[in-house]
Amino acid sequence: MKKYKIQSAPFVVPTTDGKLIEEHFGKATDGNSNISIAHMVAPPxxxxxxxxxxxxxxxxxxxxxxxxxxxxxxxxxxxGQSIKIEANTRVQYSNPFDEACDYISVCTPAFDFTKVHREE
Structure with a gap:
C-alpha cells in the first residue's frame, strides 16, 4: 500500500457566483473530515x-x-501573504477589486457547508 496520494482530479464545487473551488483533499474528495485543502479563484x-x-x-x-x-x-x-482565522469567528470574505484573486484555503477540521453558518 502506498504511503502517499497524488491528487490530479480535485472535486470542483458547484457555485453560482463565479467563484472556482477545487477541493484537493477533504470531505468531498476523499472523505477526510480532519482537514480540507482547496485551490480557489474569486472573481473581481x-x-x-x-x-x-x-x-x-x-x-x-x-x-x-x-x-x-x-x-x-x-x-x-x-x-504572498497568509492569514489564519480561528473557528467561531464572524467573518466576511470578498474580492472588491478589479482583478481575480487566486488563493489556497486550508480548513481544520475540514470544510463542511453545514458548519459554515452563513447569515441571510
Whole structure:
C-alpha cells in the first residue's frame, strides 16, 4: 500500500457566483473530515455573506488581493501573504477589486457547508 496520494482530479464545487473551488483533499474528495485543502479563484467584485464557521481557515494568496471583514476589522491580504482565522469567528470574505484573486484555503477540521453558518 502506498504511503502517499497524488491528487490530479480535485472535486470542483458547484457555485453560482463565479467563484472556482477545487477541493484537493477533504470531505468531498476523499472523505477526510480532519482537514480540507482547496485551490480557489474569486472573481473581481465577488463577495459572500457574513458567516461564523465551526472550523479554522487558513488562506494563502497566490495572486491578487482578498478582503476579510473579521468581526469589525477590515483586513486586505496581498500576493504572498497568509492569514489564519480561528473557528467561531464572524467573518466576511470578498474580492472588491478589479482583478481575480487566486488563493489556497486550508480548513481544520475540514470544510463542511453545514458548519459554515452563513447569515441571510
Amino acid at each position: 467584485h465577488w463577495s459572500e455573506p457574513f458567516q461564523r464557521p465551526e472550523f479554522a481557515e487558513y488562506t494563502y494568496i497566490i495572486s491578487g488581493k482578498k478582503q476579510f471583514i473579521i468581526e469589525d476589522e477590515v483586513v486586505v491580504l496581498q500576493t
